[in-house]
Amino acid sequence: MFGLFKKDKTPQAPRHISIQPLGETLEHKNGDTILTTALEAGINFPHNCRVGGCATCKCKLVEGEVQELTDKSYLLSAEEMANNYILGCQSVPKGDVVVEVDGLEAGASSISMVKTSATISSVRNLTHDIIELNLSLADGMDYVAGQYADIELPAELGEGTRSYSFAQSPQLRRGDKQLSFHVRKVPNGEFTEWLHASDRSGAALNLSGPYGDFHLRPGNAPILAVAGGSGMAPLKALLEHAREEGVTRDVVYLFGARTQADLYCLEEMEALTKGWLAHFQFVPVLNQEDEGSNWAGRRGLVTDHIQELVGGRLSEQHVYMCGPPPMIDAAEAVLKDAGVDGSNIHYDKFLDSSHTA
Ligand SMILES: Cc1cc2nc3c(=O)[nH]c(=O)nc-3n(C[C@H](O)[C@H](O)[C@H](O)COP(=O)(O)OP(=O)(O)OC[C@H]3O[C@@H](n4cnc5c(N)ncnc54)[C@H](O)[C@@H]3O)c2cc1C
Ligand code: FES
Structure with missing residues (x-):
């Protein structure tokens, strides 16, 4: 990785x-x-x-x-x-x-991992520090909503790969050779500083995937989704996939950001809310919004709001979380204290070189 x-x-x-x-x-x-x-x-x-x-x-x-x-x-x-x-x-x-290997059944196979080359077909600003990165692949890559790909650093940056979660449900993409990711600029981050420095459309990259086991598990339990920053990408893909599949489970989706300038995908979240077949509540929570601003929504950390929003049904929830490791660690502690079974808590921590050094 x-x-x-x-x-x-x-x-x-x-x-x-x-x-x-x-x-x-x-x-x-x-x-x-x-x-x-x-x-x-x-x-x-x-x-x-x-x-x-x-x-x-x-x-x-x-x-x-x-x-x-x-x-x-x-x-x-x-x-x-x-x-x-x-x-x-x-x-x-x-x-x-x-x-x-425990849990491997005879004949079990996953979507095969593919290594291929790609061209950056376009980039689009989603916030001041998150871009949508669109790739055109030489070979098709299938995936399950929630999984991720590894992108190799461009040759000018040296060796290494970075992981990015697929930002679209497989049903909504324009063919198996098109991929979309949300990439947040990490201060002093090798790849993201390069990617954000100018419009890199036309640049060539190599990538492999899909990887990971973050995906929607079957069941009827209500869903609690929690994301921070570009952690939006896999949850958007997972929830859009669920909507396409006609899932009828209630959803509360808490999205943590610093200020109103860090909120994005609001139209997509509105479309999910309208098109969902059961109750769907998208709740942005800001932790650095100016006290005097016009923000009438929730403030603080996402963990401060879980109990109140989900209430007495908290221990029943199946939880899906993506984003910064500290947010996920804090939320996991709150959830386990409230009686959520660990086997119903699924997450992808967006680890980077500072966490793995
Ligand atoms: C499963 C998974 C999915 C992910 N999905 C996404 C996604 O969808 N969107 C997204 O934006 N990100 C995602 N990430 C994070 C992504 O993979 C990268 O880690 C991130 O973009 C930073 O890459 P970078 O090259 O810019 O930074 P790096 O060069 O990796 O640096 C990151 C930070 O670490 C610091 N650092 C570097 N080396 C060291 C060291 N030796 N000691 C201490 N600090 C160091 C740097 O100064 C910088 O602040 C995901 C991560 C994982 C594991
Ligand atoms: S996949 Fe090997 S330790 Fe996580």
Whole structure:
């Protein structure tokens, strides 16, 4: 995701990864992790962050040895460590290996991961520091609403990738070769400073995807959505997808921003509210809006408003959150205190190099 580790380019004999209980054996490319190899082969290997931060990709190393790129000890239990569990996204085979993955059903396959090139077809300002980045791809890429792609840094910036969530529901895009993202300018951020510096339309980029397991789970429970900043992108995609599917669950969507100048996608949220088949409430919350301004909406942090807005039904909610890691950590604590089951809380933290350094 962040390209912190350079690949070992020394030529070596082909290595193989056997994935159990699927019984598939994959040829391993030098330097690739177990997870990348599996995703490229179209195997639905559980994963989310791909930087050693969530443990979704844990699997048991049954045979062989791996090089581990990061320390797994703070994510895995003592029992898992003793039983040879590893993180698929952080393990590079040193030779042939056999891994056992919980929850993999025989024949299970995901949308295959695609690596392709793209041209920036257009950019559009959404706020003073968020742009809509539109790409035209050389090859089609399918995805599930909520997932993300990895964009390689342009050659002039060096090696590495950055992750961006698909901002449109797959049903609403103009063909499988068009992608749209919302990219916030991060102060001193390598890629986003470059992207925001001038109109980059026509520039070439490479990307791969889809990645991640953030998506709408089936069920009838009411939905609580929480986003901050460009965290709007995956939630907009997920909710638009749900509307296209005719979902009839109640939704409260809290959107955290600093000031009125940071609000965006308001027309899209109005369209969702009108077109939703059950109750849909979009609630912007501003935490740095001038006290004397004309803002009549809610102020403070999104976490201050969850209880009041959702009330007695809080523990029933299925929660979907995207955006800055501190917002998600704070909201998760509030939700768990209120009795929301951890298995009903789903999120993508927009981690950047400052979090993973
Ligand atoms: C799953 C996922 C989905 C995401 N989706 C989106 C999205 O839809 N939209 C979006 O805008 N963002 C998204 N992000 C964040 C995105 O991937 C980038 O991290 C972000 O755009 C910053 O990239 P950058 O190259 O500009 O900044 P970086 O160059 O990565 O720098 C980020 C910050 O870290 C600081 N920094 C750099 N190196 C270090 C270091 N060694 N130590 C301490 N600080 C350091 C920089 O000064 C800067 O302030 C997502 C992230 C994830 C994980
Ligand atoms: S730790 Fe591997 S996907 Fe998150």
